[in-house]
Amino acid sequence: MDYIPGKRLDEAWDTLHSNQKLSIANELHSYLNQLRELKGNYIGATDRDPAIIGQIISIEGGLFDTEQQFNEFILGNIIRQAPNLLKHYATHALMDNHEIVFTRSDFAPRNILVDGGRVTAILDWEYAVWYPEYWEYIQAL
Numbered sequence: 001m002d003y004i005p006g007k008r009l010d011e012a013w014d015t016l017h018s019n020q021k022l023s024i025a026n027e028l029h030s031y032l033n034q035l036r037e038l039k040g041n042y043i044g045a046t047d048r049d050p051a052i053i054g055q056i057i058s059i060e061g062g063l064f065d066t067e068q069q070f071n072e073f074i075l076g077n078i079i080r081q082a083p084n085l086l087k088h089y090a091t092h093a094l095m096d097n098h099e100i101v102f103t104r105s106d107f108a109p110r111n112i113l114v115d116g117g118r119v120t121a122i123l124d125w126e127y128a129v130w131y132p133e134y135w136e137y138i139q140a141l
Contacts, residue, residue, distance in 0.1 A: 006113035006120035013109065020117035027119045028112070032136065038102035040130030043070045046102075051129060067096040067132055098132035105129055107136060 006012075013021070043064040044051045051062040051070070064070040071094040105127035113121040129135075 004113055004121045006115040008110055009112040009114050010109035012114050016114075016117070023117040024114055024119060028107075031119070031122065032104070032107070035104060036101045036133065036136075040100040040102065043067065043100060043129075043131055045129050051131070052127070067098055067100070070132070071096060098134060100130050101133045103129055103131040103135045105131070105135065 009024070016024070042048070042062075044062045048063060050060045051064065053059045053061070053074075061073045062070065064073065074094065104122070104125070106124055107122075111123045112119060113123065
């Protein structure tokens with residue numbers, strides 16, 4: 001961060017004008033769309049290492065050749081610790097027809113540097129993986 005111009009987006013946001021915020025949002029939207037155009041054929045890390053779910057408490061699993069295998073891992077190894085209502089919805093909501101795309105997995109304002117109305121860097125790529133297309137949204141929630 002010392003060598004890249006800009007300030008963290010979470011620190012700069014309140015100082016930006018609305019047109020600068022819109023410009024940054026449009027640029028980030030474009031970057032995410034470009035990443036999602038990269039298609040994968042397995043679920044896991046970019047170097048074919050296992051998938052790591054979570055950052056504070058991590059659970060490692062896979063590689064997964066199909067989304068169905070990934071869903072079984074989630075239901076069997078992760079959801080068992082969740083409340084029963086969440087288990088019920090997860091069991092009925094997980095589908096296996098999503099595209100596998102390149103996912104940043106930690107796309108947060110603390111990892112984005114901006115200078116005025118433009119993005120200068122997106123940092124911390126260690127959680128970038130091939131995951132189902134919905135994964136970026138789940139991580140944001």
